Amino acid sequence: MSVVAANSTRISKRFAELRASGELGIVAYITAGDPSLDATLRFVLALASGGADVIELGVPFSDPLADGPTIQRASERALKSGTTLAGVIDVVRRVRQLKSGFVSNELRPLNEVPIVLFSYYNPILQMGLEKFASAAAGAGADGVLATDMTPEESEDYRDVLAAHHLDTIFLGAPTSTDERLAKIAACSSGFLYLISRTGVTGAKDALPDDLPALLRRARKATQLPIAVGFGISLPGHVSVLGGLADAAVIGSALVSEIENAKSVDAAAAALGDRIRALKDAARHGLSRREGAP
């Protein structure tokens, strides 16, 4: 069964391909501008060539109240280097303008990797919804996730973004009721981002025990692809998620690679290696689904 909509974005196309092959997708998050926007451009390519299916570019914010220490520090570094929302959008434009190679063994051009802008709402609001949506879509972004934007407040936001063919991705949480999950899904396009645990972003050793039950509830609420994030860092996590979710979101673990690397080159290499290991687990590990849904 195909879920490619009439006005399908790079995101829904990619998820449709993943469903067709029964493979768990990898969504890679990094904070843009950490340590510089030039470095971010390199990192996007490294992640894409490692096989990332979707890239989330975090827009740094002074008060990241949903984030743990790793992404808080990345936001501080990015703001210190002068990163703005306009600058992050410009990185997307630069990715799209690259003359690109291809992902190894596949015919996916690197510069066509789906990109989601991941922001707190205030920077978007201050740029102006219309100006933001127009700039983001014009640069070649595919979707937007605003951490503190709720379905209840989102009518204008969704209208404007949809008018520019940008997917609106909303968060579902373990505390969301079935009714709310349905409401969140109805506001979402591209995919639903399911938070695996109550808490802030950050790598953890184990996945929560109640995650399969949460995923089952989310599945009942929507046909949209479901990406699971918060606390996912290891190939073992990815193996467990195969067959349950459509994608795993890796964030803080990648941001830590950037923080700990001695140079931008070393960070880019480490990011590529990380994604390759996760993709291996997704393709060849225990995760391979017994047929697509």
Place this chain on the structure above:
Amino acid sequence: MSSILQSPTTAAGRFGPYGGRYVPETLMVPLFELERVYELAKSDATFQAQFEALLKNFAGRPTPLQFASRLTEKLGGPRIYLKREDLLHTGAHKINNAIGQALLAVKMGKPRIIAETGAGQHGVASATVAAHFGLECVVYMGTEDMARQALNVARMRMLGTQVVGVDSGSRTLKDAINEAMRDWVTNVRTTHYLLGSVLGAHPYPTMVRDFQSVIGREAREQILVAEKRLPTHLIACVGGGSNAIGLFHNFMRDSDVKMIGIEAGGRGGQLGEHAARLAAAQGFTGARPGVLQGTYTYVLQNEDGQIATTHSISAGLDYPAIGPEHAWLADQHRAEYSAVSDQAALDAARLLSRTEGIIPALESAHAIAGLVERIPKMSKDGLVILSLSGRGDKDMDTYSRLL
């Protein structure tokens, strides 16, 4: 006697365009639950009786409305009354709201409360009600504020509360709220976030206002007894704005009563030097409507939507956003807002100490300074109620350095 908790309910927590609910999804259902329990409590006679009894027997209400005769004489303007919230248990108006929310936490079966604090008054109030109800309590406080309000840190610890220093950002109130929200999003199933001002996502601005509205309800009755007329002016300091809204609320329909909120002007008008969100007319720059920590309101920020650092000598006013209802009252010209400098607040603290024998908190000293600056424009026939929101014990370090 009027109900303690009466209030007009606002649709989705909006005051005009301001307010709302901008939080990570994990907190939405807990916010709905809090709203539901609070709405039930409003019409629950048992809850109201408990709340009233605690305000009376534990907090020490009603607080006096004192005629400030020597201050009135010294300033040579309208008659000045002080609403003595500083005489409450724990030393500030914060205890009113802390009691109300602690009762709700117990009702919701949450064994743990968390709170943020700037000056430490809300932290002490939270620690106090936690001890009183046998709840576990963690208070987040910027390390800059821990240094300048050390007495209150010691009080919280004495009460058995864990005080967690927050070292991020400007290490003040805003950063403490971020950290409290991170705790809440992690421990939401067992924990109630006892937010201390008319800030944050719905229902907090409405709920905290209602718990604080006892200030204005008493003041209205007291002034009618003492002076047989309504006041011409209400004046209060505004950080988030809970003591101000608490005083204003029951005078909202008395259109002849002018309401004045005094913000922290810090060291000057440049962004980063002050915490004045609604005083652009006086040259305080950087405030625009935006979303911070759950609510849409005036926020001090740069052009990219990054939240600005603020400065005030008063830890309780040192915050870049203002309660959304104040933003609406300012837009509607129902209340006026202006800012006074650090120095003016210090001078006012000394003035009140030496004319009335009352050492005010630095926050409340801003209200006095705002009154002093307005005196030349006020008629001698006027009648002022000033919210003396807290006492100055916690600020003795700062004051003693200036003597």
